[in-house]
Amino acid sequence: MNREDYIIVPTPLDFNLDQCLVYLNRSNQEVLHKVNGKKLTKLLKINESPLLIEITSGENALTVEFPFGTPSQEKGVAVYSYIWDWFDLGRNLEGFYKMANEDLILQNIVPKHSGLRIVGIPDLFEALTWAVIGQQINLTFAYTLKKRFVEHFGEKLEHQDEEFWLYPRSETIAALTVNDLKGLQFTTRKAEYVIGIAKAIVSREITKQGLLQLDYSDMKNRLMKLRGVGEWTADYVMMRCLHQTSAFPAADIGIHHALRKQFGLDRKPSTNYVEKLSWNWGEWRAYAAFYLWRSQYG
Known part of the structure; x- marks a missing residue:
């Protein structure tokens, strides 16, 4: 970490912040963060005090700036950890992309949004x-x-x-x-x-x-x-907070609509059918769900 008013968070080669920003910007009523172009601004609470951060993407890294000045090293470490958790940056997605490339459904979705990671809810x-x-x-x-x-x-x-x-x-x-x-x-x-x-x-x-x-x-x-x-x-909580890549909310209406669109159906599939289908995605069911959601907008 730099002893400046910013820190650098390294990202995997296959990470794309822009894809995550589309997800984060899906509602104009969102109040917990703001997306302005390619900049993401969020208020965190670190050690009982508020801390505003601004995130932009560079080459294989995120730059995190602090509009109100340099935080302590302890707070900087906490922010680094939060962002690492928030964007699931420690995950090796090679297996997911290989599986998706061979799957009849995901091969139509995943390449369009490559670099997207599950945007978590750490709390x-x-x-x-x-x-x-x-x-x-x-x-x-x-x-x-x-x-x-x-x-x-x-x-x-x-x-x-x-x-x-x-x-x-x-x-x-x-x-x-x-x-x-x-x-x-x-x-x-x-x-x-x-x-x-x-x-x-x-x-x-x-x-x-x-x-x-x-x-x-x-x-x-x-x-x-x-x-x-x-x-x-x-x-949903296991998927977005607890990093369980096998979690899959089979009853989710957004997933049903995404699959209906992919299959060209005149009605949404049943939850039982969706549950059975999801087992094709094995340990990557959560990522499959997240990409199916992403296919619904933008």
């Missing part, structure tokens, strides 16, 4: 509650609820006449009542689930570190013990 509380917020509603309304949730209960920093937000803390949400969230158009059940997850995180009933010690099956079962977390939610 377990955010991953779980964002998945719950998105249950059984369309993506547009899910982002509407998320925006309200963040702007009511998160923290904000202003820079150059723009607002940058932090996702609400689990401690803040654990102290809410169901009516607090119903006022934002959460259903009663969804409000109960989100508050219950917050309490489980605060009490350390469930932790990311603890989950990562479990095997795939036990990890999924542990997540599904949380009220409001079914198979789709567990698979």
Whole structure:
């Protein structure tokens, strides 16, 4: 790392930030980061203090700049680790690309978006509650609820006449009542689930570190013990937070629409069919899902 107001994060040869930015910029209601051309700006909380970062891509590296000045070495290391986790930069995708090149479905999708990596949600509380917020509603309304949730209960920093937000803390949400969230158009059940997850995180009933010690099956079962977390939610969290490349949310409507388009069907395929199909992708099912999502826009 450089002792300047920026750090350099090396990236694999097959990493393409532009592909990831398309995914990150898929909703104009997103409040947790901003994409401006080829620059990605995000507010993080490191050691209880907010830290704004600006990310751009160079040759086999990301440049991370700090608009408010050089952070401490400890904070710089934390930012480096966050970005490494966020873009799954430690993953060798050679096996995935080889498999995709030989797969009748993925060979039509993956080359168009080569360099895309699973854009993660490193924080377990955010991953779980964002998945719950998105249950059984369309993506547009899910982002509407998320925006309200963040702007009511998160923290904000202003820079150059723009607002940058932090996702609400689990401690803040654990102290809410169901009516607090119903006022934002959460259903009663969804409000109960989100508050219950917050309490489980605060009490350390469930932790990311603890989950990562479990095997795939036990990890999924542990997540599904949380009220409001079914198979789709567990698979989504395992895929986007816990780096389980075999996770696959077979009931996901976006995956169904992508496959319908690929097959030229007049209706979306059944969940059972999608689940069986996904086994062709073996340990790369999560990456197959992410590329199928990516095929739906841009």
